[in-house]
Amino acid sequence: NAGVTQTPKFRVLKTGQSMTLLCAQDMNHEYMYWYRQDPGMGLRLIHYSVGEGTTAKGEVPDGYNVSRLKKQNFLLGLESAAPSQTSVYFCASSWAGAISGELFFGEGSRLTVL
Amino acid sequence: KQEVTQIPAALSVPEGENLVLNCSFTDSAIYNLQWFRQDPGKGLTSLLLIQSSQREQTSGRLNASLDKSSGRSTLYIAASQPGDSATYLCAVTGANSKLTFGKGITLSVRP
Numbered sequence: 001n002a003g004v005t006q007t008p009k010f011r012v013l014k015t016g017q018s019m020t021l022l023c024a025q026d027m028n029h030e031y032m033y034w035y036r037q038d039p040g041m042g043l044r045l046i047h048y049s050v051g052e053g054t055t056a057k058g059e060v061p062d063g064y065n066v067s068r069l070k071k072q073n074f075l076l077g078l079e080s081a082a083p084s085q086t087s088v089y090f091c092a093s094s095w096a097g098a099i100s101g102e103l104f105f106g107e108g109s110r111l112t113v114l
Numbered sequence: 115k116q117e118v119t120q121i122p123a124a125l126s127v128p129e130g131e132n133l134v135l136n137c138s139f140t141d142s143a144i145y146n147l148q149w150f151r152q153d154p155g156k157g158l159t160s161l162l163l164i165q166s167s168q169r170e171q172t173s174g175r176l177n178a179s180l181d182k183s184s185g186r187s188t189l190y191i192a193a194s195q196p197g198d199s200a201t202y203l204c205a206v207t208g209a210n211s212k213l214t215f216g217k218g219i220t221l222s223v224r225p
Contacts, residue, residue: 004157043158043203043215058212090157098207099145100165105157 002026006091006106013081013113021076021109023091031094032074033058033103034066036087043090049074050097081113116141116208120216127194128224135189135219137204142182145207149178149189152201152218161202162189194223 004025013019023032033048045058047066055066063085065077074093078085089109094101117140127133137147146165150158162171162178164187170179177190187204203218 040217042217043205045212092158097211098213099211102148102160102163103158103213104160105150107157108155 004091004093004104004106006089006109008109009107010110011112013078013111015082015113017081018077018079019081019111020078021089021091021111023074023076023093023106024072025074025091025093025104026072027093027095027104028071029093029095029104030071031097031101032068033092033094034064034074034076035090035092036060037090037108038087046076046089078111081111083113085111086113087111116144116206116214118204118206118214118216120202120204120219122219123217124220124222126222126224129194129196131194131223133191133194133221135191135202135221137187137189137216139185139187139206139214141208142185143209144182145209145211147178147180147187147204147206148213149176149187150203150205152203154200158203194221196223196225199223 007022034046035043049068052071067075091106092103094103119138148163149161164180175192180187201218201220205213205215
């Protein structure tokens, strides 16, 4: 049971390049989330999904897009990377959402934008 | 807007000590509170989840309490060990079903 898997784990981009982070979960969870973690800022929600085919904006959605075409996968895209998007990105999933269930996190994807 | 505060930001204790980590939140209208552990370079692992109707949860040497009316939670770690060294984060789920995280307490347990 792999839980929540994120790929890639590390990536270096130049300003203006695009990339996609993939999150996959094998727990049949309905809810999936993308967070970023920055020193002194804590974890901030970027986008989330409450089920296949649905997405919604979180606290800091600008500059990011997401898709949930399959229940087990949640993709985070950067169309034109900026140095301010240098961060560690975490994906999380839960069965019934934050209201009733615990969150399971991936190990993170460290992105550096030069 | 919900704010979650964890003070101090870092704590160093000798092995074997019992310790308490504090978490405070500004809006008492929460559904639950979770404590997470994060090891360096790793993701978050859920330790304990307390629903708003509960007062405490226990798992092994860990005990978490919740006082919703005063906006406080504590994580009690008994007989601390070097392997407990990590960052501990608390997070509350508010009325909008969103999770708000504290910035964490980095714990170092000295052998």
